[in-house]
Structures are given as structure tokens and as C-alpha cells.
Amino acid sequence: MSEHLAYVGIGTNAGDRTGNLSRALGELRNAGTLAAISSTYRTAPWGHLDQPEFLNLVASLRTELSPHELLDAFLAIERRLGRTAGERWGPRIVDLDLLLYDDLTIADERLRVPHEHLAERAFVLVPLAELDERFAAMRDALPESELAGVLRVEREGGTMMAPEFSLAISERVRALADFLSSGDAVRVRIVRENDEIEVARRQPYAARARRANDRTAADATRLRFDTIKADLVGIFHLSRPAPSEGETFDADRELGYIEALGIRTPVHSMGAGRLVRIGAADESPVEYGQALFSIARG
Amino acid sequence: MIANRGEIALRINRACQELGVLTVAIFSEADRDSLHVRQADEAFCVGPGPAGRSYLNIPNIISTALITRCDAIHPGYGFLAENARFAEICSDHGLTFIGPEPRVIALMGDKASAKNVVREAGVPTTPGTGVLSSVEEAYAAAESIGYPILLKATAGGGGRGMRVVNDPSELQRAYAGATAEAEASFKDGRLYLEKLIRAPRHIEVQVLGDDFGNVVHLGERDCSIQKPAHQKLIEETPAPNLAPAVRASLHEMALRACRHVGYTNAGTLEFLSAGDDVYFMEMNTRIQVEHPVTEMAYNIDLVKEQIRIASGEALGYGQSDLAARGNAIECRINAEDPRNHFAPAAGTVSKLVFPGGPGIRVDTHLYAGATIPPYYDSMIAKVVAYGDTREIAIARMERALRETVIEGVQTTIELCLEVLAAPAFRDGRYNVEFLSNELALR
Structure with a gap:
């Protein structure tokens, strides 16, 4: 079966909220493999002020399920976690939303992908941009008032994080780098059991922030993304020296090649841009139409 | 590998499952949600919807079989099932083609050579001729076979370049018409004739x-x-x-x-x-x-x-x-x-x-x-x-x-x-x- 990458938004505002998130993530493992999990965010309720705060996060899931099967799985999880003692169908205390599914656009009576409020809600975009920097520009384009409503929750001993989370070190490094660029710190170190990550900033914060701001302003209007897909079946290889996510190139560059029936077919960047994502592992089999590279242009 | 789609892909998958044989399905982008994709042990997309670029895409199909380490390919019916060259390519890559040898597919796949070879075995075929060189030859052949006869284009298909001839008076006109039609349709105006079997x-x-x-x-x-x-x-x-x-x-x-x-x-x-x-x-x-x-x-x-x-x-x-x-x-x-x-x-x-x-x-x-x-x-x-x-x-x-x-x-x-x-x-x-x-x- 082919694997797809889905982004799932999870929110809860009743009962043991941290526990709810943790249980929802546990249940999601039946629908696929958790690839990465964002930080948890507190979202101030608006409208109904008598409601408790929401806790939100976004997880990415590698799955063989179709979008509609995922939707069914989410509804089942919502129902299961909603059940409280003595009450067969308790209130829905956890919400799971399918935000993205590969590069698919779906609009039918049951499902809208990308999620219809994806571009407007800070509690979705802020955690999502943690996992996928394609959404950083959209996040930064949100009005200040919307952004102010979400606050990152300090992690408490990592108890709610899935075992898979330790695999997604690059995602954590990215989150740390985000954190660094948002404050005055120049070095952050996290130590947990046998696991230690240190991230340091190389350039003065002010200069970096200015450049980031300049880029964000321009990005919000001009940035577009190209996905370069496999047009044949074979073994995918990264070119040497291997391209890395975040790398920019001024002209066309060979990023990788597909080896099929003893012939190597190069995969090019198709012009200048910034490599946002490498979609297939080096030396792995790829099928027709599989996303290999995501490139930001402009 | 199951190199097909639809019900026959499921049919082959069922046989494999009962035999304890692991399967790799192939599919086109239009068949992503198809049952055969779901039921096979592995599935690979080999091209877009049109069959010419997916289910007939020999390089992608062979490449899929090789990278998934398949031993054999079942072609089902249609698509590549009677393609002798595909059967040959399979064996060149160490894959067993589930069907007869490429030589036999080629021999029996061509209607004219199939008729010749079964005739050698004493099996009757519809009485007929080889390529006709002139309308005079057609007259002579039709006379000996017996009317009604069917004029057919050698490059024919879909009834084009085909004429029913009930008696000698119709032959001249049918011959000219079929030649012109075959020329226009296939850029090949050559004809042969066969005995018409009525209501078989x-x-x-x-x-x-x-x-x-x-x-x-x-x-x-x-x-x-x-x-x-x-x-x-x-x-x-x-x-x-x-x-x-x-x-x-x-x-x-x-x-x-x-x-x-x-x-x-x-x-x-x-x-x-x-x-x-x-x-x-x-x-x-x-x-x-x-x-x-x-x-x-x-x-x-x-x-x-x-x-x-x-x-x-x-x-x-x-x-x-x-x-x-x-x-x-x-x-x-x-x-x-x-x-x-x-x-x-x-x-x-x-x-x-x-x-x-x-x-x-x-x-x-x-x-x-x-x-x-x-x-x-x-x-x-x-x-x-x-x-x-x-x-x-x-x-x-x-x-x-x-x-x-x-x-x-x-x-x-x-x-x-x-x-x-x-x-x-x-x-x-x-x-x-x-x-x-x-x-x-x-």
C-alpha cells in the first residue's frame, strides 16, 4: 500500500485535557505512524467566555488510509474518548480535524481538505507551521489579535509525547530554532534522560529578525510552492552532495535521480528556489506521482 | 505482481492469497481507491489514468516488479496479456510471465499465422484466400469457395474495409469499395476473402x-x-x-x-x-x-x-x-x-x-x-x-x-x-x- 502524509489538528476543552490529547495521539497510532507532533498551545476561548480554554496541537501522520477512511477513524476516536463512566455516548470532548492530506484538494459533503479554516485560525496555523515551514508565511500573515490568542504550553517532562517523537529530532530542532528566533537567547539546551539537544544561534538576533520580517512581508504576497513528483517507478537517490531542506539555489540544480531498469533519470529543481521539503528517503522505492521535493519560489 | 485492474486483478489476488503467495498490485492515478489496490499486499502507482501511460507502461511495470522483488507477473486479460514482447521482456528480467511462451503468444496471436498452424494440425479454418492481387483472382477464388463470401482488409478491424458479397454481380463494386475504404482507414488497401458463415x-x-x-x-x-x-x-x-x-x-x-x-x-x-x-x-x-x-x-x-x-x-x-x-x-x-x-x-x-x-x-x-x-x-x-x-x-x-x-x-x-x-x-x-x-x- 502507498503511504500518505496527513496533518491532523487535535483540540480539547473538557475534562483531563492533557490526558485527552495524549489518548487521542495514542488512538491515532491505529490509523498510521505518527511522524511528528507539535507543541501544545493554550487557546483563549472567544465568544463563549464561560468555556474553559482549549488545548490544541497538530500531528503529522503517515497513513495508508484514504482521506474518508481517516475521517471515519477520527469520528470513532472522538466517540470513544467522549465516553465517560456510566454514560454510553458522552459529550465530544476531543475534536480531530483533517487539515491536509498530501497535496490533495477535496471538497465534498463530508470533507474539505485543506481544512476550511486552516488559513484563518492561529490555533491551527501556529502548531502546523512548527511541523511544516511552508505555513510559516501564512502564520505570519495572521492579524496580531488572532496570534495573541494562542500561547505555547511548557512541556512537562515529555510525558505526553509519543515514543515516535524522539525520532523526529529534526522537528524538535526546528521548534527550538523557532523559539530562539523569537527571543533574546543565543543558546538553548534540552536534556531528557539520554537525549540531549543543543541549538545555538550564529548571527545577532536583530539582524536575523529583520531579514525574517522582510521575507515574511514579501512571502505573504508572492511565495508559491512547486511539488516535484516522480514520473517513473524506481529507486530514488539524492544527488551528491545531498541537498538539504532549507537550502536555496539561484539556478536550476539536480536534486536527485531515479534509478529504473539500470537507467538513471535526473530530477531537477526546475529553476531557482528554496528547498522546503524532501518528500522521499534517499535510496527508497518511489511510485509514479510521489512527491519528491517541495520548492518555494519567488 | 498483478499487472491488471478491476475484477480480474481481484480474482488473481484471491488465488494468490489462497496459495499463500504475496502480491504486488499496480494501479493508475484514476484507480487509487480501487479494491485491488487495497487487497494486495503492496501496491504501486505506475502512471496516470490513460492505460497507455499506466497499465500498458512496460518500463514502469517491470521496474515495479524488480524493486518489489516479484517472481512472476500475471497479466490477467486485455492490456499486456497477449503482448509477446512484454512476455519476452519479463523473461529477460528474470520474471516468470504467467502464460504461454512468447513464441506461442506471437504465433497464435496473429490471426493469419494461427490459422496456418492449426491447419497443419488438421483443424478446419474458414475457407479463404491469402492477399488478393486483383479482382480477377477474387472472382476465381469466390467461385471455388462458393458464395456468399466476405471481403476483408488485411489491416482490418472494426468492420472497416469489409463487404458481404452474395453473388458474382456484386463482387466488382464491393472489391473497389472495400479497397478504397481500407486504403483510407489503414493506408493499406490489400484485401483477402473468406467464406461467409451465416448465423454461426x-x-x-x-x-x-x-x-x-x-x-x-x-x-x-x-x-x-x-x-x-x-x-x-x-x-x-x-x-x-x-x-x-x-x-x-x-x-x-x-x-x-x-x-x-x-x-x-x-x-x-x-x-x-x-x-x-x-x-x-x-x-x-x-x-x-x-x-x-x-x-x-x-x-x-x-x-x-x-x-x-x-x-x-x-x-x-x-x-x-x-x-x-x-x-x-x-x-x-x-x-x-x-x-x-x-x-x-x-x-x-x-x-x-x-x-x-x-x-x-x-x-x-x-x-x-x-x-x-x-x-x-x-x-x-x-x-x-x-x-x-x-x-x-x-x-x-x-x-x-x-x-x-x-x-x-x-x-x-x-x-x-x-x-x-x-x-x-x-x-x-x-x-x-x-x-x-x-x-x-x-
Whole structure:
């Protein structure tokens, strides 16, 4: 079966909220493999002020399920976690939303992908941009008032994080780098059991922030993304020296090649841009139409 | 690897699962949500919707087989099933092609060479000529064969460049017309002629051969209920009202032809029969759509047999071990509109109920909510009914078709029911012109 990458938004505002998130993530493992999990965010309720705060996060899931099967799985999880003692169908205390599914656009009576409020809600975009920097520009384009409503929750001993989370070190490094660029710190170190990550900033914060701001302003209007897909079946290889996510190139560059029936077919960047994502592992089999590279242009 | 889609891909997957063989499915972007993709152990997308770029994309299919470490490729029917070059490429890459040798596919796949080679084995073919060099040669040949005759383009297909000639007075004009039409259609105006068999029955014989020279037949199927352009709609076994001597001779001729060419794996020899005369028409060097009727009557799994034979096993049984019982009928359910020249109907199946109960088998890749892509054959299901007698089989089929609900697309269910109810069908006295005549009366 082919694997797809889905982004799932999870929110809860009743009962043991941290526990709810943790249980929802546990249940999601039946629908696929958790690839990465964002930080948890507190979202101030608006409208109904008598409601408790929401806790939100976004997880990415590698799955063989179709979008509609995922939707069914989410509804089942919502129902299961909603059940409280003595009450067969308790209130829905956890919400799971399918935000993205590969590069698919779906609009039918049951499902809208990308999620219809994806571009407007800070509690979705802020955690999502943690996992996928394609959404950083959209996040930064949100009005200040919307952004102010979400606050990152300090992690408490990592108890709610899935075992898979330790695999997604690059995602954590990215989150740390985000954190660094948002404050005055120049070095952050996290130590947990046998696991230690240190991230340091190389350039003065002010200069970096200015450049980031300049880029964000321009990005919000001009940035577009190209996905370069496999047009044949074979073994995918990264070119040497291997391209890395975040790398920019001024002209066309060979990023990788597909080896099929003893012939190597190069995969090019198709012009200048910034490599946002490498979609297939080096030396792995790829099928027709599989996303290999995501490139930001402009 | 299952190099096909739809119901036959599921059929092959089922045989593999029962044999404990792991499977790799291939699919096009239009079939991503197809059942065969879900049921195989692995699945690879090999191209976009149009078959030329996916199910016929030999480099991507072979590459998929190699990177998934497949041992063998089952081609199903259609697509690459009778492509000798594909079979050769498979063996060049160390993959077993589940079918006869490429040499035999090439020999029997070409209609002219197939007729020549079965004639060597003493199997009658429709009397006819080679390429005609002039209208005078046509006159002489038609005189010796006997009118009516059929003029056909050597490059022909779909009835273009074809003319019926009832007597010598029509020949000159038909010859000129067919030449011009063939020239315009195929840039090749060459013609040959054949005896016209009026209102024949289409009867075919199922065979199996192994690598050790053992060949058996599994009876015949009558496939005379055909839509215009010779597309089969209803098939049954045994052929009703076939003289025992004719039946025995068909079976014996099929075996003789297979032994002569060294045929291995599953195959079907198609014959035209008119009265006591039978003529070999062509051979299909693959599993057929209508194979389940034979499976029901002989209680055998032909696809498993194909896989067993391809892996080098001997048949392990002889002709005397095989006996058919009862009658089996298949109706093809196509997503098409019989009232509009059988125009294919693509769309989404909104509601679906398939029949069940004693003696009924349904082979389909359909599920409620499935989308029928516009790129491929319009067949969406095969309903097979078995009975100890033909009457029981027909009654079961009628009841099964009435149980069937397919909403969202037009289908051939009603048409099949009409055929089953027709006196000529019930009496078992019908030929290939039956359906065209019935439709013309509407």
C-alpha cells in the first residue's frame, strides 16, 4: 500500500485535557505512524467566555488510509474518548480535524481538505507551521489579535509525547530554532534522560529578525510552492552532495535521480528556489506521482 | 505482481492469497481507491489514468516488479496479456510471465499465422484466400469457395474495409469499395476473402497445458450472445443443443492444435459452428473473462492452475479425471447504456446490492461509493449462476439479477434479463445474430 502524509489538528476543552490529547495521539497510532507532533498551545476561548480554554496541537501522520477512511477513524476516536463512566455516548470532548492530506484538494459533503479554516485560525496555523515551514508565511500573515490568542504550553517532562517523537529530532530542532528566533537567547539546551539537544544561534538576533520580517512581508504576497513528483517507478537517490531542506539555489540544480531498469533519470529543481521539503528517503522505492521535493519560489 | 485492474486483478489476488503467495498490485492515478489496490499486499502507482501511460507502461511495470522483488507477473486479460514482447521482456528480467511462451503468444496471436498452424494440425479454418492481387483472382477464388463470401482488409478491424458479397454481380463494386475504404482507414488497401458463415454460433474450448506436454480441455462455452462489434454479453457451458459428435470433435481439435504448437498454461480456442461444420477462428492465449462458468462446471480454480503451471508443476491429472457437472451461465454487467449504442457510462455508484444464495457467484471490483473511471473497459461485474440443469441455472440467474441493485450508472442488467426471457434463449437455439436482431426489433 502507498503511504500518505496527513496533518491532523487535535483540540480539547473538557475534562483531563492533557490526558485527552495524549489518548487521542495514542488512538491515532491505529490509523498510521505518527511522524511528528507539535507543541501544545493554550487557546483563549472567544465568544463563549464561560468555556474553559482549549488545548490544541497538530500531528503529522503517515497513513495508508484514504482521506474518508481517516475521517471515519477520527469520528470513532472522538466517540470513544467522549465516553465517560456510566454514560454510553458522552459529550465530544476531543475534536480531530483533517487539515491536509498530501497535496490533495477535496471538497465534498463530508470533507474539505485543506481544512476550511486552516488559513484563518492561529490555533491551527501556529502548531502546523512548527511541523511544516511552508505555513510559516501564512502564520505570519495572521492579524496580531488572532496570534495573541494562542500561547505555547511548557512541556512537562515529555510525558505526553509519543515514543515516535524522539525520532523526529529534526522537528524538535526546528521548534527550538523557532523559539530562539523569537527571543533574546543565543543558546538553548534540552536534556531528557539520554537525549540531549543543543541549538545555538550564529548571527545577532536583530539582524536575523529583520531579514525574517522582510521575507515574511514579501512571502505573504508572492511565495508559491512547486511539488516535484516522480514520473517513473524506481529507486530514488539524492544527488551528491545531498541537498538539504532549507537550502536555496539561484539556478536550476539536480536534486536527485531515479534509478529504473539500470537507467538513471535526473530530477531537477526546475529553476531557482528554496528547498522546503524532501518528500522521499534517499535510496527508497518511489511510485509514479510521489512527491519528491517541495520548492518555494519567488 | 498483478499487472491488471478491476475484477480480474481481484480474482488473481484471491488465488494468490489462497496459495499463500504475496502480491504486488499496480494501479493508475484514476484507480487509487480501487479494491485491488487495497487487497494486495503492496501496491504501486505506475502512471496516470490513460492505460497507455499506466497499465500498458512496460518500463514502469517491470521496474515495479524488480524493486518489489516479484517472481512472476500475471497479466490477467486485455492490456499486456497477449503482448509477446512484454512476455519476452519479463523473461529477460528474470520474471516468470504467467502464460504461454512468447513464441506461442506471437504465433497464435496473429490471426493469419494461427490459422496456418492449426491447419497443419488438421483443424478446419474458414475457407479463404491469402492477399488478393486483383479482382480477377477474387472472382476465381469466390467461385471455388462458393458464395456468399466476405471481403476483408488485411489491416482490418472494426468492420472497416469489409463487404458481404452474395453473388458474382456484386463482387466488382464491393472489391473497389472495400479497397478504397481500407486504403483510407489503414493506408493499406490489400484485401483477402473468406467464406461467409451465416448465423454461426460462437463456441470456444478451454484448455490447460503444462511444461511436460500434458494438455487437457475443460469443455466448451457458448458465447453467441454478443453485442454489436462481437462483444460477449452472456456465456454458458455446456453449449446447448450441440450434437455430441460436434462437441467431441471440437474438444479433440482443440487438444490437437495445442499439442501441435506446444501450448502451455491456460488458453481458449474460438470456433464458429454452423450445423455440423466447425471452423477455427482464433486463439486467446490467456485467461478469459468468462472463465468462471468453466470453473463452476468443473469445480476447478483456473487461475490457481495457471500459477501452478507457471511455477513448473505438472498438471497431475489427465482428461479422464475431468468431468463437468450441471450448467453454468455468466452475465456481464457493464456500465453502459444499451439504449444509446452501449455508450460507456462513467460515474459514481451511489447504491449497491449484489445477489447471493445458492449457486450464485459474483466477481466484481465495485463497492458503494466507487467511482468508475472513464479510461477503461466498462465491465463492472460478472454474475455467474450454476444449476444441475440449464433451467435451474437460468432461474437462478434471473432471480440473482433481480436482486442486484446498482444505482448511479446505467447497466446491462435489464438487457440481460430480456435475453434470458427470450424464447430463443430459453430453447437454447440462438446464434451470434440473436442480440443484434432483438435490438433491431425495438
